[in-house]
Amino acid sequence: MGDVPEARRGAPARGAARPAEVPGHLPGEAAADLSTLRSHNLGIVLRMLRDHGTLTRKDIEHATGMVPASVTNLVADLAARGLVRDQRGGFGEARGRGRPRVTVEQVPDRVLGLAVRIERARLTAELHSSAGLLLDSSSRTVTHGWGQPGDVAEAIAALIARAATLADAHGGILLACTVTVPGPVGSDNRIADTLEFGWGHLDLVGLIRAAGAPEQLRLDVVSDSCAAALAEHWVLPRPRPGVTVLVGTGSGPSLVGGVVADGRILAGGRGYAGAVGHITVDWRGRSCECGSIGCVSTYVGPDALLASARLTDLAHMAGRAAALDELRARLDRGEKRALDVALRAGDILGAALRSAYDVVNPSTVVLGGYLAGLRRWLEPGIQMQLAPRSEKLAPVTIESGRLGSRAGMVGAARHGLQPVFDDPTIVPALRTDDAAVG
Ligand SMILES: [Zn+2]
Numbered sequence: 478m479g480d481v482p483e484a485r486r487g488a489p490a491r492g493a494a495r496p497a498e499v500p501g502h503l504p505g506e507a508a509a510d511l512s513t514l515r516s517h518n519l520g521i522v523l524r525m526l527r528d529h530g531t532l533t534r535k536d537i538e539h540a541t542g543m544v545p546a547s548v549t550n551l552v553a554d555l556a557a558r559g560l561v562r563d564q565r566g567g568f569g570e571a572r573g574r575g576r577p578r579v580t581v582e583q584v585p586d587r588v589l590g591l592a593v594r595i596e597r598a599r600l601t602a603e604l605h606s607s608a609g610l611l612l613d614s615s616s617r618t619v620t621h622g623w624g625q626p627g628d629v630a631e632a633i634a635a636l637i638a639r640a641a642t643l644a645d646a647h648g649g650i651l652l653a654c655t656v657t658v659p660g661p662v663g664s665d666n667r668i669a670d671t672l673e674f675g676w677g678h679l680d681l682v683g684l685i686r687a688a689g690a691p692e693q694l695r696l697d698v699v700s701d702s703c704a705a706a707l708a709e710h711w712v713l714p715r716p717r718p719g720v721t722v723l724v725g726t727g728s729g730p731s732l733v734g735g736v737v738a739d740g741r742i743l744a745g746g747r748g749y750a751g752a753v754g755h756i757t758v759d760w761r762g763r764s765c766e767c768g769s770i771g772c773v774s775t776y777v778g779p780d781a782l783l784a785s786a787r788l789t790d791l792a793h794m795a796g797r798a799a800a801l802d803e804l805r806a807r808l809d810r811g812e813k814r815a816l817d818v819a820l821r822a823g824d825i826l827g828a829a830l831r832s833a834y835d836v837v838n839p840s841t842v843v844l845g846g847y848l849a850g851l852r853r854w855l856e857p858g859i860q861m862q863l864a865p866r867s868e869k870l871a872p873v874t875i876e877s878g879r880l881g882s883r884a885g886m887v888g889a890a891r892h893g894l895q896p897v898f899d900d901p902t903i904v905p906a907l908r909t910d911d912a913a914v915g
Contacts, residue, residue, distance in 0.1 A: 515554075516900040518543070522551050523560060523583070524898045527607070531564055531580040552581055559587045559648070559907040560607075560897075583608040586647040588897050588904060591640040591654040592889035593633050594701060597674070600629065602636045604643060605890035607652075607897055613643055626676050630684035637690050650904065653695035653893030656681065657704050657885050659729055664748030666698045699892060701885040702726050703742045703751050705878075706735030708888030709843045712879045718840035722833055724753050724826065725848030726884060728797070731766060732774035734845075736837055742892060743837065754778065756829040773829035777822045779847050785818045801847045808854055819851055823858025830859060834866050834873065845878030852877045 522537055529536075537548045555561040562584050565577045588607040593600065598620070604613040617632070637654050644651040658681075661669040668679045682696045690696060706723035713721065717740070724734040732754035736743040743750050754774035755767050762771025763781075775781055783792050783800050786807070792800035807815035830842055842859070844852050856875045860867075867873050880887055896903060 512902075515551075516902050518547070519551055519554060519901040520899050522548070523555060523901050526561060526581060526583045527609075527898060531582040533578065533580050537581070555901055557906045558901060558904045559584055560901055560904060585610050586612060587649045588894060589640065589644045589647070589649050589651050590890045590893035591637060591651060592704075592886045592893070593636055593654060593656045594886055594889070595629055595656060595658050595674075597659075600632055600636070601886065602640070603886045603890065604640050605887070605894070606649070607894045612647070613640070615639075626674075626679055626681060626684055627688070630681060631688045633685050634688035634690050637685070637694065641691070651694065652897060652903075653697070654685075654690070655704070655889040655893035656685075656696075656698045657701040657889045658698060659701050659727060659733075661749050661752065662698050662700050662703075664744055664746070666696075668698060669749070695893060695896065697893060699742065699889060700733075700735070700751075701889075702733035703735035703744070704886075704888030704892060705845060705880070705884035706737050706751065706843070706888065707742050707891055708880050708884040708886075709845055709878050710737040710740065710841075711888075711891060713841060713843070713876065718874075720837050720839040721841045721843060722753060722830070722837065722839040723843045723845050723878070723884075724830075726845035726878065728846070728882065730778060730780040730797070732778040736833075736839070738837065741895065742888075753829065753833055756832050758825055758828050773825060776825045777829075782818060782822055782847075785821075786815055801850075805850050808851070816854065819854035820858055822851070823855035824862060825858075826855060827859035827862025830873075831862050831866060834863060838871070839873060840871065841874045841876055843876045843878050845880075845884060846882070849877040849881070 521541060525532060525537060525540060534545070534548050534552060537543070537552070538545055541548070543551075552561060556563075560583065561581050564580045564582050585608040586606045589612065590605050590607070592603045592605060599616060599618045601616040602614065603611060605611055615636070633654070633656060637651070640654070641651045658668050663669060666680070666682045668674075668676060668681055681698050685696060686692070702723070705726040706721065709723050710717065710721040719739060720743075721737045722734065723737075725732060727733045734751060734753035736751040736753070745751070755765065755769055755772040757769065757771045758773045758776065759771035763775035764770055765772035765775050779797055779801060780789070780792070783789050783797070783804065786804050788800045788804055791803055804815055804818075808819055833839065844855065848855065852875065859875060863873055878884060
């Protein structure tokens, strides 16, 4: 289900409990149901604070339809776990009797998630808090790529140890480590064979645990583009759509993307969903690196675009990013070849998105990475191709990515920290002398 939308419509949140009405003793099963309900309600309150920043207890009552005693009780529970705290400041506008306004906010550094990105010659780590703060970042390069997966697993275990020490220093807990890779990852956390590493199907999580990562740490591997889709979804203007498709992120040679549904990565039954770059646009077309034929990536991927614009030589000399900048400059100057290339790219991308439209029915398509700067020229073609479906059924908004190359890391951290918003009781209570509010 979605995060809190029902709450914002002013109706009681689904399953909102009134703990005060619960009788004293219950058979085992009923007690278990109530504890699930309580976790659910704690999650509703914590997600509201994540999405709105600070709120008064009254705000929470109004939005959820819970009675004051329940809200007070739930906030006290979250505070006892060190997840939220009272903020006294400002004065109530209406009353004006000198009583300071008390708002509730997330404790900024109680629950932390580590995001680690593996690239061909670099390992980057960022430590994020559940309140969205970036607490630490580090990066190391390797000269000849990651020869042995065990080497990268050991390096990640060391990053986890460093993050756990930092979490301790903040009085927080390191909940999760999410590793992103530039390729597909199955639902079993295994990295599928990627051209970048040539590792085959690999249990990286097992290797990282063997290298010393603690058992209780949540450890996940996701594709960088799916993580980027998650991050771009959450920075969209409200109300956020049910389904967001991201295309064009990454720094590699091909077009990658991801799909987010109900605020989470849409991974599909086996984990490989969201590969929008490999939607077929010509079944007798060009061979794709994925093994398929006629994928949209072979026409609209960065290298394909640069080849069409006759900028491949520049890409070899100055790098892909510089060549894409040159394409953009030529478009700004209105050069005919560049315009032809971009307009045709919009058509082809639109045809691929029309296929996606009928499968996942997105309300927003985000053009990320190298496509973000080309939106002006791509959007007319995309909308024209979508029109036969979107005009009859429901429109699609096209947005530019807002996070650039940071999207994957932000999304990875968000993915790892999601469990605390689903069930805040996974965070233990503080010792009583540390609790923030009563
Ligand atoms: Zn492909």
